[in-house]
Amino acid sequence: MEKIGVLTSGGDAPGMNAAIRAVVRKGIFHGAEVYGIYYGYEGLINGTMKKMEVGSVGDIIHRGGTILYTARSERFRTEKGQKEAARQLEKYGIDKLVVIGGDGSIRGAQALTTYGIKCIGVPATIDNDIYGIDYTIGFDTALNTAIEAIDKIRDTATSHERTYVVEVMGRDAGDLALYAGIAAGAESIIIPEKEEPFSNVVERLKKARARGKKHSIILLAEGVGDGIEYGKKIQEATSYETRVTVLGHIQRGGSPSARDRVLASTLGGKAVELLLQGKSGLIVGYRNNELTAQPIDDLLSKKSTIDEKMYELSKALSY
Numbered sequence: 001m002e003k004i005g006v007l008t009s010g011g012d013a014p015g016m017n018a019a020i021r022a023v024v025r026k027g028i029f030h031g032a033e034v035y036g037i038y039y040g041y042e043g044l045i046n047g048t049m050k051k052m053e054v055g056s057v058g059d060i061i062h063r064g065g066t067i068l069y070t071a072r073s074e075r076f077r078t079e080k081g082q083k084e085a086a087r088q089l090e091k092y093g094i095d096k097l098v099v100i101g102g103d104g105s106i107r108g109a110q111a112l113t114t115y116g117i118k119c120i121g122v123p124a125t126i127d128n129d130i131y132g133i134d135y136t137i138g139f140d141t142a143l144n145t146a147i148e149a150i151d152k153i154r155d156t157a158t159s160h161e162r163t164y165v166v167e168v169m170g171r172d173a174g175d176l177a178l179y180a181g182i183a184a185g186a187e188s189i190i191i192p193e194k195e196e197p198f199s200n201v202v203e204r205l206k207k208a209r210a211r212g213k214k215h216s217i218i219l220l221a222e223g224v225g226d227g228i229e230y231g232k233k234i235q236e237a238t239s240y241e242t243r244v245t246v247l248g249h250i251q252r253g254g255s256p257s258a259r260d261r262v263l264a265s266t267l268g269g270k271a272v273e274l275l276l277q278g279k280s281g282l283i284v285g286y287r288n289n290e291l292t293a294q295p296i297d298d299l300l301s302k303k304s305t306i307d308e309k310m311y312e313l314s315k316a317l318s319y
């Protein structure tokens with residue numbers, strides 16, 4: 001009997017539940033036993049796991065968060081922790097594992113392969129910061145959440161003729177800010193991957209006002225710096241009334257979009273297929289619109305980049 005473990009790790013992302021569901025159902029469909037491991041690697045070290053049934057993952061496809069809970073495990077960063085995690089899997093007779101999470105979590109999966117565990121990574125993070133993967137699970141939902149909020153901010157910004165700085169998440173990556181900025185029609189999109197002279201931002205704001213624009217929105221990626229400070233600087237430089245909204249963890253929650261549900265179902269199913277074929281050390285995901293399984297080492301040794309064409313487009317559309 002094949003035994004597959006599944007866990008979610010790191011920051012949660014909408015669509016993780018759909019991915020868990022796909023792993024459990026696809027595994028059982030092919031005659032395997034599937035074990036849900038609770039609280040990520042922390043739970044794995046503690047041996048907190050349970051055999052899943054088809055019904056264990058009913059009524060979750062539309063829910064945000066993760067029914068398996070998640071954690072950022074300090075213990076798993078150590079060799080001792082990793083050994084203990086592998087020992088727990090061995091105890092349950094599990095030699096195959098699906099890890100659903102961001103780059104750090106999938107790096108953990110790679111570490112476990114050195115203990116003879118076959119692992120596949122399913123990329124899920126709102127940051128969309130994994131090299132060689134078009135979109136991570138959760139990014140689309142977070143983007144839609146951000147846009148809904150920015151559209152509302154725009155209403156009040158117009159009424160008061162104010163400038164708004166909206167800080168979005170993304171850790172060191174600017175994808176969320178870039179795409180939200182394009183979709184919400186922001187004047188300026190400030191991301192860590194691109195240097196934007198402050199004087200340019202100020203100049204754009206002034207030109208927009210001179211043209212009669214009633215509001216201005218600046219999209220700031222958290223990786224660039226503190227939104228509150230940035231807002232103060234903008235107000236000082238322009239003397240326009242400026243407010244700051246930090247969207248924060250709202251971006252991590254909520255019901256996953258259709259796109260994230262389908263992506264999560266596809267990638268969860270693919271991960272199981274690969275494990276049952278004896279494959280390991282791979283990340284599943286779309287690259288240039290094609291479903292791929294690429295070596296974890298190859299992808300995680302490179303830094304994710306932004307789509308230059310999209311950045312150029314944003315420059316042409318927002319001034």
Ligand code: F6P
Pocket residue numbers: 011102125126127169170171222252
């Ligand atoms: O990686 C997802 C993410 O939401 C980042 O965008 C953010 O920087 C970080 O996690 C926040 O982490 P925490 O929830 O631990 O505060």
